Amino acid sequence: MTITVRAAAKFNLHLGVGPVREDGFHPLATVYQAIGLYDDVTVSEAAEWQVTLTAEDHIALGEIPTGDDNIVVRAGRAIAAHHGIDKAAKVAIHKGIPVAGGLAGGSADAAATLVALDRLWALETSDEDLLSLAGQLGSDVPFALIGATAIGGGRGEIVEPVTDNGSWWWVAVGNEQGLSTPAVYRAFDELAGTEIGDPQVPESLLMALEKGDASLLAEALTNDLQAPALALRPDLAQTFADGAEAGALAVQLSGSGPTVLMLCRDAAHAREVAGAMQAKAYDRVWTAPGPVAGAHVVTY
Known part of the structure; x- marks a missing residue:
């Protein structure tokens, strides 16, 4: 079995x-x-x-x-x-x-x-x-x-x-060179210093999700590890620039990187952005909907 x-x-x-x-x-x-x-x-x-x-x-x-x-x-x-x-x-x-x-x-x-x-x-x-x-x-x-x-x-x-009433589409652009999570956190500590408080979830993001509005979500995306990761891997800045040029609504690092996620209006727009990134010689490009289910049985 x-x-x-x-x-x-x-x-x-x-x-x-x-x-x-x-x-x-x-x-x-x-x-x-x-x-x-x-x-x-x-x-x-x-x-x-x-x-x-x-x-x-x-x-x-x-x-x-x-x-x-x-x-x-x-x-x-x-x-x-x-x-x-x-x-x-x-x-x-x-x-x-x-x-x-x-x-x-x-x-x-x-x-x-x-x-x-x-x-x-x-x-x-x-x-x-x-x-x-x-x-x-x-x-x-x-x-x-x-x-x-x-x-x-x-x-x-x-x-x-x-509450998430959106039907979101993303383009994920991978990178063959990994990025150490502990190294990114060390860089965060160095950049942030001691003048930071407890983190909070922005209300603007929760509102964008509840409304299902892609333009609002694009404005609300944030990642505190993005700046330290880009400091360690400045080459990734080119992926950000290429994503913006390809027409993505927003571009953000995934976690501690190095994968870059690009928000799109819908499935057709995601295919357009993915095609534009592939035309720029990126060979690790995927389109993905969200949100999707957690771990679930698919066969017995």
Whole structure:
């Protein structure tokens, strides 16, 4: 028996970052949106943990571990320990989410693994317990379970759905050179200094989502990690300029980068912007709708 669960990439419509805490983490105020780039995770019974990887075109797999340090193995062991069972599984991941791109593909895989093993082993884990396990695995994993559009607090792991009446379209432009999240946060600390307060979610963004107005959303997109990321990778500024020239309503870095997201009016406009970026010799270009569902079973 196999179970396949699909989980989506995330984009931070807003990413507000506060001063580093004593535990080394930064408080966040973020608005997540799940967008239509997906990883599929298929689990089956096995005597020991196994991880296999395949991917769509233009997605490199070299940086993903397949041993015990893969987040899906940690997810599997966490849900087994939670139920007091001694089980293992084979986990086959097919990636459609760019790797190390600021789109939380690893978190999506962890969320999908929790759901898939819950079904495979007929554990009937409560939603509350699944979210608790997800929060132990990483800041973005609880949102990957829920999907749609939501506010994230704490380190991002406290998730609250928000009203989103929009039907949004995005163009995602990947970059073959990764960008270290810890390095971006260090650069943020250096640039921000000590004169920053606790982050807040802007009301203008929540209003844009409630109204479903793309022009209002374009004005409300913000990412506090964008400036430090561009300081580390000034070459990405050209992608921003090319996106604006291609007609995107707004251009923003996804998380800590290096993937760049471009807001479009509708599906036709997204195809136009994607075509313009491809004409400029970008070879990692995807169109994606949002919001989409969180981790969900697609086959039994």
